[in-house]
Amino acid sequence: MLRHVLRTALSVAIVLLTAQAATAQTDLVTYYHVDATGSVRMITDVNGQVMTRYDYLPFGQDWPDPPAVQDARRFAGKERDPATGFDYFGGRYYANGSGRFTTVDPILDVEQAQVDPQRWNRYAYVTNRPLRFTDPDGRVIFDWADFRRNVSITSNFGESGYGYFLPTVAAVAAIGSVAQDAFMFAAGGELAALRYAPKALPLVASAAGNLFARATQSGLQFADQGRLDEHVGEHLREFSEFGFKSGQDYIAGANRLVDAATRGVKGVESFVRSNGDLLVYKRTTNEFAAVTKLGTLKTYFRPEKEYEYWLEQIK
Amino acid sequence: MEITADEGRLIASLFEAKHVRPKSVAELLLGWKKLVGEIEQGYRLTIYDYTNDLGTRDLLNYLSRNLPTELSRRIEAALEDADSRFRAATVEFPRGVLPRAATSDRWWYFRKPKIMVGDLKDDFLPLESSETDPQ
Numbered sequence: 001m002l003r004h005v006l007r008t009a010l011s012v013a014i015v016l017l018t019a020q021a022a023t024a025q026t027d028l029v030t031y032y033h034v035d036a037t038g039s040v041r042m043i044t045d046v047n048g049q050v051m052t053r054y055d056y057l058p059f060g061q062d063w064p065d066p067p068a069v070q071d072a073r074r075f076a077g078k079e080r081d082p083a084t085g086f087d088y089f090g091g092r093y094y095a096n097g098s099g100r101f102t103t104v105d106p107i108l109d110v111e112q113a114q115v116d117p118q119r120w121n122r123y124a125y126v127t128n129r130p131l132r133f134t135d136p137d138g139r140v141i142f143d144w145a146d147f148r149r150n151v152s153i154t155s156n157f158g159e160s161g162y163g164y165f166l167p168t169v170a171a172v173a174a175i176g177s178v179a180q181d182a183f184m185f186a187a188g189g190e191l192a193a194l195r196y197a198p199k200a201l202p203l204v205a206s207a208a209g210n211l212f213a214r215a216t217q218s219g220l221q222f223a224d225q226g227r228l229d230e231h232v233g234e235h236l237r238e239f240s241e242f243g244f245k246s247g248q249d250y251i252a253g254a255n256r257l258v259d260a261a262t263r264g265v266k267g268v269e270s271f272v273r274s275n276g277d278l279l280v281y282k283r284t285t286n287e288f289a290a291v292t293k294l295g296t297l298k299t300y301f302r303p304e305k306e307y308e309y310w311l312e313q314i315k
Numbered sequence: 316m317e318i319t320a321d322e323g324r325l326i327a328s329l330f331e332a333k334h335v336r337p338k339s340v341a342e343l344l345l346g347w348k349k350l351v352g353e354i355e356q357g358y359r360l361t362i363y364d365y366t367n368d369l370g371t372r373d374l375l376n377y378l379s380r381n382l383p384t385e386l387s388r389r390i391e392a393a394l395e396d397a398d399s400r401f402r403a404a405t406v407e408f409p410r411g412v413l414p415r416a417a418t419s420d421r422w423w424y425f426r427k428p429k430i431m432v433g434d435l436k437d438d439f440l441p442l443e444s445s446e447t448d449p450q
Contacts, residue, residue: 227434230359273414275441279363286336290363298434299361304346304370306335313363315415 037134038077058130060087060096076134091138099125107139219255220297235301242285254300257282257289271314281310316340316393322386329381340378340390346371348397355404359433362442366412372423404429410442 030051033042039060043051052071057063060075074080075096078087086093086102093102105122113119118127119141126133126141134142222228232247244250261270261280271279276293286306290298303309318326318340330337350358350368358365375394379387405426412424419425431439 230433231364234360234364288363288367290361299363301364301367303367304335304338305367305373308333308335309367309370312366312413312415315413 032073034077037130037132039075040071040073040077043071056096059099059125060094060130089135089138094125094135094138099128099130101125101138105139219251220258220291220295221251222297231299231301235299238302250300251297253287254289254297257287257300258291258297269310269314279310279313281307281313283307283310316344316389318386322382325382325386326378329378333377335374338374340375340393343371343375343378344393344397347375347394351397351401351404354401354428354430357430357432358428358435361434362412362438365435365438366424369412369423373421376421402426408442412442 029046031044031046032040033044035041039056040054042053045051052067054067054074055063056075070082072079072082075087076089078089078094080087081093084093085097086095088094089101091106094100095102100123103123108122109119116127118124118129121127126135132143136142222231228247228251232250236244236247236250239250239253242249242253244253257268258278258280260268260282261278267284268280268282270281273279277298278291278293280289280291281287281303283306286302287300288303288310289300292298305312323339326340327337346368350371353359353368375390379390379394382390401423405428408425408427412427427439428435
């Protein structure tokens with residue numbers, strides 16, 4: 001049996017691959033060690049002995065030469081095709097030799113491209129800034145540095161049209177399901193492992209802090225009791241036809257709405273503001289919620305102007 | 316403000332055309348005055364709540380523009396006091412409080428409360444630091 005284990009600065013170790021074998025006595029466990037952008041830099045055995053090292057030029061080309069021990073997972077944590085040498089990013093193949101994708105980016109955010117002209121080159125890899133940015137699936141640029149600073153997905157990710165449902169680590173923890181796969185792999189490094197073990201999400205809680213754990217255990221909450229009381233006082237009566245009678249009903253309603261958005265339930269729209277706030281709206285029931293990028297509920301109400309309000313918020 | 320049954324039906328039809336649950340003029344006026352009172356004291360909720368509450372004034376504006384002249388004038392008259400109080404409790408904010416600026420005839424989106432407290436104060440910080448970046 002062969003097991004590869006990813007070990008990182010946060011000590012998140014997840015079994016990535018388990019090959020079935022007739023006996024378990026001959027398990028060979030190896031560990032991936034990745035850098036800040038998720039590139040595998042070293043593989044060690046259970047004793048910490050280095051089995052192989054990888055170095056790359058900024059755009060992922062091997063430097064100085066391909067290593068003696070070849071492993072599929074390489075630059076940005078992506079699998080390298082042995083036949084072509086291209087890196088498989090999910091949506092596209094990436095030619096590390098030229099630092100370009102082999103096909104055009106299927107997503108172009110015109111508004112972002114206007115302020116960041118590098119984005120007009122739809123073959124370019126992460127707008128030619130590979131030391132800071134990664135590309136989780138060949139369709140979106142992910143600011144790893146910003147992620148580490150804020151423990152949240154960046155606005156780039158949200159505005160791309162790809163990450164609307166996954167604004168924060170805390171929110172993902174709160175839902176405890178769905179697309180951790182795409183989300184976590186986007187982060188590279190420590191969190192990349194979760195693509196292979198979504199249920200291991202609580203392991204990351206210790207790294208992301210108490211907020212993360214709180215969201216996991218009790219769902220999204222207001223920042224404090226005072227704010228909850230203010231919002232309940234202002235909005236509870238709007239939900240009388242829902243049968244809401246208490247602050248608990250109100251909180252539960254907000255959590256159901258946000259959860260529906262994270263699960264991609266049809267008819268529940270979501271949008272991430274440039275400040276990181278996740279906005280959610282359900283037109284059939286005229287419910288609106290806003291959640292901060294750290295997973296704190298900001299508000300939950302039924303807009304006066306209904307859908308027109310939503311359209312004004314997401315313009 | 317007195318509304319006849321016929322006027323009430325006309326108002327309801329206007330809301331139906333807008334795909335919004337019908338509300339009475341009195342209910343909207345009350346909501347607008349309540350918001351103005353809260354702004355005078357210091358509005359504490361978020362910018363999402365604030366822009367939603369401003370929507371009450373939008374709906375009154377919508378009715379005023381689409382109802383017969385005589386009824387429209389009555390609504391405008393009923394709004395005068397609260398509007399002047401709103402102006403007094405706010406200052407000009409050319410950037411506007413919506414992600415993309417509303418049309419300039421909805422002037423209430425281009426003013427911000429003089430007293431900034433609670434979540435609204437925090438939510439306004441990025442708006443005030445950027446003239447172009449949406450909320």
